[in-house]
Amino acid sequence: MSRTEIPHPSVVYRLVRLVFHCGPPSQQKFWRIPIQQTQTERNKAVILExxxxxxxxxxFTALDRYLHSDYIQHNPFIPPAKAGLRKFIAELPDTTRYEPGAIIAEGDLVMVHGRYTGSDKPLLGVDIFHFEDGLVVEHWDVLQDEVAARDTVAGNPMFTNPQAGSADRQI
Structure with missing residues (x-):
C-alpha cells in the first residue's frame, strides 16, 4: 500500500477494535449514545420525567420504572410506598399539571422547585429526592400556596423557570 492509498474501511474498523478493545458496534453503547450523561444528570432527567x-x-411508566419497591414517602398527605403515590396522583383532577422550575443535584440528591396547578390555587413546592443504585428511594417536600407577584411585598413572583428565560417570569 502506497502513502496515497486509503485503507479499506474494514481495516480501519479492525484497528479501532484492537486499540479500544471493543466488540462490534451493536454491542457498544457509545456507538448509539454520542454523549454519556453523568449519574447526576441522569438523576435530574429521571425526576423531571x-x-x-x-x-x-x-x-405512571417512569414512576413505576424509577421508584424503588421500598420507596419512602415523607409527605404527610400521601400514603406510603410507590402504590400510595400512584393512588394519590391517580385521584387528582385531570386538569392537574406540573411545571418544573430550578433543579439542582449533588451526589444522590435531586431538588426541584416546581408549580402544581389544576386546583383552586397553584401550589409551589421544593421536592427533594434521594437515589440509590439509580432508583428513587425517598422523597421529602415543602409546599405552599402561590401568591401572585402583584400581591407580594417585594412585587416579585414566587416561581420562575430559569430554563424559560425572562419572558416567563411574571404571573
Whole structure:
C-alpha cells in the first residue's frame, strides 16, 4: 500500500477494535449514545420525567420504572410506598399539571422547585429526592400556596423557570 492509498474501511474498523478493545458496534453503547450523561444528570432527567408525566398526564411508566419497591414517602398527605403515590396522583383532577422550575443535584440528591396547578390555587413546592443504585428511594417536600407577584411585598413572583428565560417570569 502506497502513502496515497486509503485503507479499506474494514481495516480501519479492525484497528479501532484492537486499540479500544471493543466488540462490534451493536454491542457498544457509545456507538448509539454520542454523549454519556453523568449519574447526576441522569438523576435530574429521571425526576423531571417522573414529575411531568405522572402529574401532567397520569402516565405512571417512569414512576413505576424509577421508584424503588421500598420507596419512602415523607409527605404527610400521601400514603406510603410507590402504590400510595400512584393512588394519590391517580385521584387528582385531570386538569392537574406540573411545571418544573430550578433543579439542582449533588451526589444522590435531586431538588426541584416546581408549580402544581389544576386546583383552586397553584401550589409551589421544593421536592427533594434521594437515589440509590439509580432508583428513587425517598422523597421529602415543602409546599405552599402561590401568591401572585402583584400581591407580594417585594412585587416579585414566587416561581420562575430559569430554563424559560425572562419572558416567563411574571404571573
Amino acid at each position: 417522573i414529575l411531568t408525566t405522572a402529574f401532567s398526564s397520569k402516565d
